[in-house]
Amino acid sequence: MTVFRLGYVAMSKHVKNSSPSQTVTYKNFSHYADQEAAKNKLITIANSNIENSIRLLKHNKASGIFFFRLSSRLVPLATHEELNDWNYMKGIKAKLEELGDFAINNEMRVDFHPDHFVVLNSDREEILKNSVTVLQYHYKLLTGMGFDTKHRCVLHVGGTYGDKERSLERFIENWARLSVRLQQMIMLENDDKSYNAGDVLFLCEKLGIPMVFDLHHHQANHTQPNWLDSYWERIVDTWRSSDLPVKMHISSPKSDKQFRHHADYIDMKTFVEFASNVDGSVDQVDCMIEAKQKDEALFKLVEELKSLSHLEWINDSTFRFLR
DNA sequence: CGCTGTCAAGACGAA
């Protein structure tokens, strides 16, 4: 019987004033005459973001949630090229350790999803360089928290540049230029426009990368609609080298017209259909709920699932099917 | 205080 564990993304609709993504724009930062004072301000905001992340993890624990995506914007301007000699780790080390200790002591799975400006298959050297900088930033955060850094960052493949085959090849070429520790930090996800599940599996199998399957993206972008027969077993296989359970992204389309947009909540029927389809195929599947209403969407989904009689609950966010 | 505009990034399609 497969265990299904639910998590959510970065911020809470329930906990007030708990943004982990407060920031300063570079334009604003550059207006300060005293650069040291300005950097201290950035550190203050970063520590507030990390403190709010700790608050969110405490809220999660109280709610029985042990799977969470941290904001990638914890440290404002950390990866900005004008601040490339800034040692931001020094000022946030203590808070980061506190965050990591809490997550580790409570056996939580946390990871990151750097935004889509990390493009490993870019044909521009500058973009690749910036992408590596962003990955190194995530590596430092994970290490600062005391985490095993393996398979903690979900990425998309990137752009197609008018030639998808060539752009897939370029991903492989650029991948070889990454350090092993950055390679091992990465998971790859199918996207809703360019690289479908088959494309991502090709890369994941060739390069030994765990694949995060996004069901909603698959519905928006596929050549083989039947993911269960076409891809599922291969997706599970990409996780064999990982210590972490298979990871999924779950969201629902906002509307037929805006199909690719995320809805406020999760359609329970679609989720149950997915879960029952994969039940028994693997020990555990971690499902990241990506909905506009964040944790409230998770709570609503759980409430609806709890009205079903054929589920057994391990805690308030984890269940399996009864035989 | 609340609304509108601005910011940041890269891809991509239109003009």
Place this chain on the structure above:
DNA sequence: TTCGTCTTGACAGCG
């Protein structure tokens, strides 16, 4: 080749 759009949360500034 340049520009606008997409996307997202949060900040800045106006009234």
